[in-house]
Amino acid sequence: MALLLFVSIICLHSLLVVKGHSSSSPLAPALYVFGDSFSDSGNNNFFQTRARENYKPYGIDFPDGATGRFTNGKTFVDFIAAPTICASIFGSFNRREIQYYNRTELRIWISWHSESGTTTVGDNLSLDERIDYFKDTKRIYLRRVYKNPVQITKYLSESIFVIFIGSNDYINNYLQPDNYNSSQIYTPEQFADLLLYRLTLRMYKGRNNTLYQLGARKLVVFNIFRVGCIPAVVDTASPRPTTPCVEDVNNLVLLYNTKLPKVITNLERILLGSTFIHGDAYNMSRNSSEVGFTAAQTPFCEVDGNAGSCVRDSVNVPCEDRTQFIFWDSFDPTKVVNNAMAKDCFSGSSSCVPINIQQLAKKR
Template sequence: MFQLLSTVIVLALIPSQWSWGNPMIDGVNAQTNNAPRDVPAIYLFGDSTADSGNNNEMLTIARANFPPYGRDFDTRHASGRFSNGKMTSDWITDFLRLPLAPPYMSPEAQMFPFQGANFASAGAGILNNTGNVLGQKISGWQQIELFLQRRNELIAKMGVDAASTHLRDSILYIATGGNDYIHNWITNDTDAALLPHDQFNNLLLTTFENQLQVLYNAGARKVAVLGIGPVGCAPHFLWLSNTTTGECMETVNQYVSQFNDGLREMLVRFNQQHQGAHFVYRDIWNTVYSMAKFPQNYGFTNGDTACCGLDHYGGGSRCLSPSMVCENPPANVWWDEYHPSHRANNFIARQIWSGVDPSTTTHNSTSTTVYSFLTVQQLAALELTDV
């Protein structure tokens, strides 16, 4: 295995962290209608918005395996999720009526190889060097390498045909790209960040398309690709901009919006060029932006300040201690300086799962073309015959 992973100490999770369960917490209703039961597994890729514990034993500041993270999770345990409770990917897994996929670096992922796996790693991005300033992580390409390793394991246990059918019918969930802006281009952390934005954007999309090609070649057919959310509305960027009115940093949002436009166009082309491919774009921009600007419409009272943080808008520090937690976490859209709260993640997941308008475009979109993609609910219900 590649050098980075050789330094990782396998983390130990209690079984209830990835087992069945969907309690009511803070008034969140996770019930869905006609959720399919025949999706064999979910495989997750991406960054801290999907990492369920892969970074726990790495030499990095991008970890969340300590209180108060996880205070509202099923087990009330800090599993490594960057949330006070569930991440968006956890809610989607619930909607699919699947057990939560264990982190690939955990013993459970090896003990139960047929129930999927989580390869996501906090700090990771599309580019290999993204997030290096934070410490160790499993990069986007390395996550794909681990998926290929799991594919080989399945073939060894199930045979080629059964493994191919398993992967064809499984859902792949990819949430990446945000760190390529937050911890790369905006902060000038790598040589790639010296590129003009259009060239950097093209580099991201070309690299990401190559990664998707590898997944397709490995047998993936049902893939949900999340666009990047309005990064400029996160408490960290409100703090960074010294705004006194809670206005989002729209220059940052514009960069991300242009990436989302290109991502949609790339996925349309990808599906047209690859038989049986259903690599769908799922927009999270509008939901997050709307919650941040109009929190009362969702039952929140605060749309700009992190529940757990320091300084203006709670955006000047990571969440490091239970003493930093706000009085009423369910009232906040944001949990920490970058990540939505447990309740907010539920709203985001519902849009991804069964959004009313699956062809939605992003706020401030530079594209005038509307592309229609399946929701994850529709994606899960597809009956495919090609392997």
């Protein structure tokens, strides 16, 4: 059975999120994304999985409609990648043959996502598999375009790599004791340490096809957002919390988040020529009283109580203002939240440190 490479190709005339701003040349040659539903542009459409949102009302504010994005419009990465979407195209891949669209234009967004993580909802891509696909992208595709390894090295060193993972290890694994025994095997701190150790392995040691060894030099690594605030967690908590969020769950995530900055600092020290940004998804996803939304833990769409996804072809009340909602379904943020988070990380100074993505792209 052929392996699949899901490639989203988007015109990158500029890596900009500032409204109305344009640039004649891109800030970076490509954006490589290893993420979850925050950045999924429809890869799960090609998997045998229940985590597949390629139907209305998903995408009602996206130019191409329901593409498989887990929100009503653009994702977090869509807003970072380009001001306008040119295409969302998927190619198939096996070890003998590779097909790409728009071959001569390397200003692209190539993304590997798997929304479900290690769960019972169906097939998914592990991080190891995603890195394997990136390895084949370099080995096959880039060698067709560039004449020598030096050019490939330069191209990759100027590209930006975004890693947005970890939440599903909690949502769909550690917090599911009926399906998984991870919470019995590991204490909360041990589990956080395990995730950080595995992240380190994929960066530079343990295998020959780590991201650093494959050429990644500019990396944006996000911590985990406030899992205890998502409707799927709040609505199933017993007893239901008197606060907007289940703080015991947020405290689990904080065990990982508080240690991540030191891990990133050590990686940058060890990996010569690398630059790391720490993305603070936890504080970007603060509750409604802090960011001004009127609807906090309430999904905008009508959701399936079991799956937490929008009910297919459900109709929303016309007078409801989507811009006042943090969550689109029981798990994922709305377009307006994605936009605010992306804008701050791209050109702000609080969500992504010690420099923002715009500064990272310009660094030589």
